[in-house]
Amino acid sequence: MPADTIDISPGLAIPEAEIVERFVRASGAGGQNVNKVATAVELRFDIAGSPSLPEPLRARLLSRRDRRLTDAGVLVIEAQRFRTQDRNRQDARERLAAFIAAGLAVPKRRIDTKPTYAAKQRRLQGKRERSEVKRGRTTRSWD
Numbered sequence: 001m002p003a004d005t006i007d008i009s010p011g012l013a014i015p016e017a018e019i020v021e022r023f024v025r026a027s028g029a030g031g032q033n034v035n036k037v038a039t040a041v042e043l044r045f046d047i048a049g050s051p052s053l054p055e056p057l058r059a060r061l062l063s064r065r066d067r068r069l070t071d072a073g074v075l076v077i078e079a080q081r082f083r084t085q086d087r088n089r090q091d092a093r094e095r096l097a098a099f100i101a102a103g104l105a106v107p108k109r110r111i112d113t114k115p116t117y118a119a120k121q122r123r124l125q126g127k128r129e130r131s132e133v134k135r136g137r138t139t140r141s142w143d
Contacts, residue, residue: 006093008100014052019096020044021089026080040080043092048073053100061103068099075099 005013026040047053047061047069062069068076077099079092115123 006097008097009104012052012054012057012100012104014045014050014096014100018045018050018052019093021092023085026088037085039083039085039088040078041085041088041092043077043079043089043096045075045077045096046073047075056106057100057103060106061100064103066099 004016006016006019007013020043022042022044023038024040024042025038047058050058053061061075062073066075070076075096077092077095079088079095081091082088
């Protein structure tokens with residue numbers, strides 16, 4: 001794979017050209033460094049429009065309920081854990097790789113099951129017993 005890519009798995013890499021990075025000032029405590037240096041990174045990756053992703057993987061990633069995913073299918077990762085811009089940039093890219101790698105695992109198909117005959121009988125017997133308990137609570141006014 002070329003050096004200007006982010007490797008996800010042996011057969012999958014994201015080219016640098018598909019990633020948009022913006023450097024902003026980090027929020028929170030940190031004193032003068034936070035106020036004058038743009039160390040936080042906002043990384044954007046268009047999942048919906050990326051030609052690098054196979055279609056099944058793209059569908060799985062877009063179907064995830066993740067607050068970092070916009071309605072347009074763009075993944076926005078904000079990294080500001082570290083004091084340096086370079087380390088935050090590396091952190092954002094690692095998190096992008098982890099997000100995409102998580103979508104590589106194909107979920108197992110659920111096999112429908114049905115309750116056994118004995119389980120059905122136990123459920124119905126329990127309902128009958130509960131019914132008798134409730135029926136025993138009522139007072140008859142016609143007796």
